[in-house]
Amino acid sequence: MVGIALALFAVAQVGPYRVADKLPDVFHESSPSDVHLGGYIGQRIADSEVNRLRTVDLKPLLEGFHHRPGSHPWIGEHIGKWIHAATLAWANERDPELKTKLDAAVKELISCQEPDGYLGTYTPDKRFGLYENADWDVWVHKYDQIGLLTYYRFTGYKPALDCSRKIGDLMIATFGPGKKNILSAGTHMGMAATSILEPMTLLYRHTGEAKYLDFAKYIVSSWEEPGGPKIMSTLEAGKPIDQVGNGKAYEMLSNLVGLCELARATGEKRYLHVAELAWDDIVKHELYITGTASYYEHFHPGTDLPNQTSKNVGETCVTVTWMQLCQQLLRLTGGAKYAEEFERSEYNHLAAAQKPDGSAWCYYTSLEGKKPYTTETCCCLSSGPRGMAIIPETAYMTGILDGQNTVFVNTLETSHATVNLPGSTTTVDQQSSFPNAGKSNITFATHFKAETPMGAAKLAIRIPKWATNFRADVPGTIRDGWYVIKPKREVTLRVHLSFDMPLVKNESMIGGETYLAWTKGPFVLCKDMSKAADDGLVRFADVVDDRYRIWLPTQPLATSAFQDAKESRSVEGNVDGSICDGDPGTFVVTFDGKKHESAWFALNLESPVEVSHFEFVQGGLFHDGGWFDSSVEPPKFEVQIAKGGKWMTIAPVVGYPKTTATDRGSLKAGDAFKVDMLKSVKVYGVRVIGTPACGDNPLQSFASCGELIARP
Structure with a gap:
């Protein structure tokens, strides 16, 4: 994506940040309030809001803050995750029932904060250390901050910012040179604790207070201390991702997401480069065809990716945090490859982990077996809706291409977006038959607020790698994976798209034997094992109760005559x-x-x-x-x-x-x-x-x- 990346620079800022980007985003995400998705993924997002976020019983999630200690070592993470997802969902849907619940949850959480800023679920004698059943304190505060800062970003409710600031002050008072080492307060070689890097950097952006930025830099330096995960040095030395720390995927990805935020805040391109190195190695060695990574919750050497249920494949927390890393790198670089992988995860492992009605999620989702949906409180049940909630932010993005405002279209779903640009407002309306057929009609209109030397915005439509014979009835140029159209001033543009979604065969060697997996459009397909052999394939994301298999043998296996009996x-x-x-x-x-x-x-x-x-x-x-x-x-x-x-x-x-x-x-x-x-x-x-x-x-x-x- 070199051509476009070099031509783009910042044009807008979402959210009330006091500190501007030092490393400006190439692509700017849209506010979820300005994007509305229909179609397949839009229904999944809506169902997540209606049947999960709106119905969650918040009392157990807040109980540990009222009566310490909580019922589980990381019970405190769930309310922060819920506030994060619910805020984005409310911004997207404007559901008054959800907003009422959200407002009450935020106020109740804030009321539980102690005078020194503590907002965890442990007793005073077991705080900020590796105590038995009390070793996730900083991690919980991280999710407190993520939820509260997201709520503040979309509502302007200052007590949420003040609460997050008090957490930040407590972190600074507790950890750092001459104080407690933050590595000593987090599992997985400290990575659970150091993942607070992301919200601490955002806290700096919101407040402009340099002490929070200094603390974020301290976190990065702590990685290289004895016993630390050595995230920077390991990746810069060209070593694979499984050699970083102890290879724990969720916590490591969380740190990399924070590193991207720090790159944006400081302008330090070294931080971005390390995140890119990690991303490249994951895609090359760790990524499943469905867009998830890890088994047994860790990265592993080589390219052996087991598929069975017993291997704990594709933790939903990992899938969501991987998508967040793709989102960060898409924003910072404009690279279409990051949008491709975000989309792979969105339509496959994320959607497959979600029960189609949005009411339940899988902790792990193997590539064969049966989906273990649950509504019992766990980290993945709280993470899954966050993955759904971030999708609208990347569907339509903005940037500058060759000196001209440009709207980048990352979805072929039926959708509508309102994009505010300097001197103009652009609306995009898309009526699509995707994913059932390869046709979409886009109406693109720029409404000028005042004279602007940049003229009408360009339209750039990403051409997915899975789409063949991509055609548009309006002339344009293909550039680095995008179909770029330059409309005339003050003219409403209508673009008719057509594309093919052929059935594609993918091969892999498993146990010395050749196996095949099939994809169609963005979807990975699987065999529904409850059906006869000639009944064909179904979307992995759509299987609910039946046993399934993605990778199919090319030669008959000596399987049991009673398989799936x-x-x-x-x-x-x-x-x-x-x-x-x-x-x-x-x-x-x-x-x-x-x-x-x-x-x-x-x-x-x-x-x-x-x-x-x-x-x-x-x-x-x-x-x-x-x-x-x-x-x-x-x-x-x-x-x-x-x-x-x-x-x-x-x-x-x-x-x-x-x-x-x-x-x-x-x-x-x-x-x-x-x-x-x-x-x-x-x-x-x-x-x-x-x-x-x-x-x-x-x-x-x-x-x-x-x-x-x-x-x-």
Whole structure:
């Protein structure tokens, strides 16, 4: 995007900042109050506001501030996240019900601040340190500030700024040279604490008080201290992102977002360069096809990206913070590649983690398996709506191209934007059939407030990489991924766009085998495993209750004839897993706190299949059970010959080690035990049954199963 980036400079400022950019944005985001999205993503944004943000019970989120300590080490982060998302959503939708709730929440949070500025959820003896179950204090204050400063930005409510300022003063009084080291107050090599860099920099921008900028610079210097994450030096040395700190993705990305804010505030291009290095390495080595990163919540060496549910793929907090980094770099550089990756995440991993009606979110969203939506308070349930709420800010952006005001269009959804430029107001109205078809009509009009030497604004429409045969009926030039149109003065411009969204095949090597994934337009597609093989593909973002798979084998796999069959077990248990999803890590148990004589796990089909191979994969093992007691007899494979009929023993689980009710012997989670019969048998069902173990609690017993397989 070099051509456009060199030609652009700042033209406008969103928000009541007292300190101007020292490194001006190339692209300026729009206020969410000036952009209204319809279509596919617009509906997701609206549903997030109506069915999540508006309905959240705020009492549990504020309880820890009223009665310290809170119920969870980072319970305090949630109210700040909610205020951030709710403020942006209110600015976009102007929902009076949400505004009433928002105003009350802000006032209640502010009322909980102590005289010295403390606004966390810990008792005085466990503050700003790495205490047991009390080691997220600075992190919570970060989200307090993010929420309060966002609210102040859009409402001008000064007590919110004053509260945030008191937090900033407390940070300065507590940490710094000759005081406590901020690294000692944050998990993950201090990165949780140092991520307060973002709001402290914004606090400086809002107040103009240099002490907050000095503290932000101190944070960056602290990274290089002994035991610190060494974010700057590691990336500047050309090392990969997984070698920064301990590789914890969410916290690291949060620091990089803050570093971008500091670059903007100081003009220090070194900070921007480090963020760009990190972004480049993530795209090259860590990014999934769906636009998320991390498994087990960390970055990892190489390009091995596991897809299974048990690998804790794509934490929603990571997806959202990755989008924020893309947004920051898009603003600072104007690079179309950042808009491309923001869009990839928006339509895929973010939308896939959200239940389509907006009411629930996934903590992790794997590329195969089943989506674990939740409404139980957790970091990702609070982060997801923030991701949806920032989308309108990047849909329409402004800048200067060749000395002329330019509106940059980053969406092909039905939408409307009002853009205020020096001397004029420009409106953009887009009526689109996207994403169902590749057609859109844009009406672009500039209304002059006074004579301006810059004339009517240009229109620049991003040409997505996934769009082929992109055509416009108004002459323009293609420049660095943008279709640029220079309209005549005082003429309403109407542009008819057409483009193709072909089905695209993507290849990847997984475990030495070639797998394929399919995309159409911005959407990653997946196979709905509940449907017949010829039923085609669906959008990953739209799958709700069914099992799915994105990466599909090119050669038939030796899969179980009972994959995605109806599951049952002797006791429902307390683990929400599966024994027929191809992932032994998603085990189930028969635990209910009671003692049982037997435990079994079964799979059933509507129609019979012929099988001769049986396999049991051991699930999780615990101090109080999870295995079969084989001291009297080993567990057995049983089959159902008739639909709904009696279970018949077909073979023992050969090779199952010697165990007792209290000792699992050499057994390990994930151990597989296979039996091959000489002749196949036609069956409706298969199960494994045995005596459950009690471990160190003889008052109960239970077993565990990772996978149950039967095939020809």
